[in-house]
Amino acid sequence: MIDNADNLWGRRLRDALTFATVAGSPAYAVSPYVRAGLPDFRPDLPERPDMPDVEDRSVAGVLDKLQAAGYVTTRTMLRETSSQSYLSDGRTVTAVQVLRPFALVGVEYQWSREADSRAIRYGHAYADRWEITDRSYIVPAGWYLVGEIGDYTAELVGVAGMDGDTDGWVFELEGFDASQCAAGCQSCGARWMAYGGSWHFDADDCDADAWDFDDADDIDDTSNTVACPACGIGRVGFDIY
Ligand SMILES: [Zn+2]
Numbered sequence: 286m287i288d289n290a291d292n293l294w295g296r297r298l299r300d301a302l303t304f305a306t307v308a309g310s311p312a313y314a315v316s317p318y319v320r321a322g323l324p325d326f327r328p329d330l331p332e333r334p335d336m337p338d339v340e341d342r343s344v345a346g347v348l349d350k351l352q353a354a355g356y357v358t359t360r361t362m363l364r365e366t367s368s369q370s371y372l373s374d375g376r377t378v379t380a381v382q383v384l385r386p387f388a389l390v391g392v393e394y395q396w397s398r399e400a401d402s403r404a405i406r407y408g409h410a411y412a413d414r415w416e417i418t419d420r421s422y423i424v425p426a427g428w429y430l431v432g433e434i435g436d437y438t439a440e441l442v443g444v445a446g447m448d449g450d451t452d453g454w455v456f457e458l459e460g461f462d463a464s465q466c467a468a469g470c471q472s473c474g475a476r477w478m479a480y481g482g483s484w485h486f487d488a489d490d491c492d493a494d495a496w497d498f499d500d501a502d503d504i505d506d507t508s509n510t511v512a513c514p515a516c517g518i519g520r521v522g523f524d525i526y
Contacts, residue, residue, distance in 0.1 A: 286378070286432055286455060290445035297424045298381065299444040302431070304389050304421045305339050305347040306441070311394070312340040314356055314387045317423040326392045328411040339389070344433060344441050348381060358382050362455060365482075366436050375436040378455050381429040389421040430455065465526055472519025 305312040313336045315321040339350040351357045359381050366375040394412035403410035428447040433439035468477040475493035477486035484498035493515040501511035510520040
């Protein structure tokens with residue numbers, strides 16, 4: 286998906302998403318046309334809707350916060366667990382349209398001993414020291430596809446910059462929509478097909494019996510073959526496409 290990107294801006298969004306998920310402290314989205322300096326991040330100022338803190342542990346959480354602030358709109362293109370596909374991990378592709386360019390500013394807040402004792406005394410105290418730790422590059426307006434893998438936790442694998450709306454584009458990539466699995470034995474010539482992530486094989490143009498991968502004998506992980514359920518002598522290989 287990344288190799289087939291239309292432009293190189295995906296790298297910018299990828300870096301920004303990584304920035305916001307590993308920051309561990311506030312990461313503010315700011316318009317690149319507005320000068321944002323240290324005084325703008327005073328801890329005792331009210332929250333500014335145009336400078337939201339988008340720090341989150343997950344990419345989806347960061348995108349939600351950017352969306353709430355009107356910087357992006359998102360749409361899930363694909364959400365697939367490994368049991369729904371012939372893949373070892375689940376995968377998610379999210380289409381993101383950046384409506385307004387933004388950059389991220391990382392800010393770290395610290396409490397001095399005086400502020401600490403105020404907090405103890407009054408139950409609350411603002412941080413009295415803060416510094417800008419990092420700034421991301423500007424993420425340009427435009428279309429992006431965000432790819433993540435994993436069934437239970439999502440790991441960001443890449444962002445593709447696209448020249449336009451991308452409905453259906455990922456599914457046209459070779460090998461992306463791996464929805465069929467052909468199985469065949471070289472000894473007896475029996476052939477089977479399975480569809481849609483299922484591991485139940487039905488005979489394909491021959492009179493062999495149907496079978497399930499889980500019931501197969503002698504599974505060889507190195508050659509990715511199993512003993513042929515039809516002839517018992519040959520090996521059955523697989524072709525996912
Ligand atoms: Zn066979």
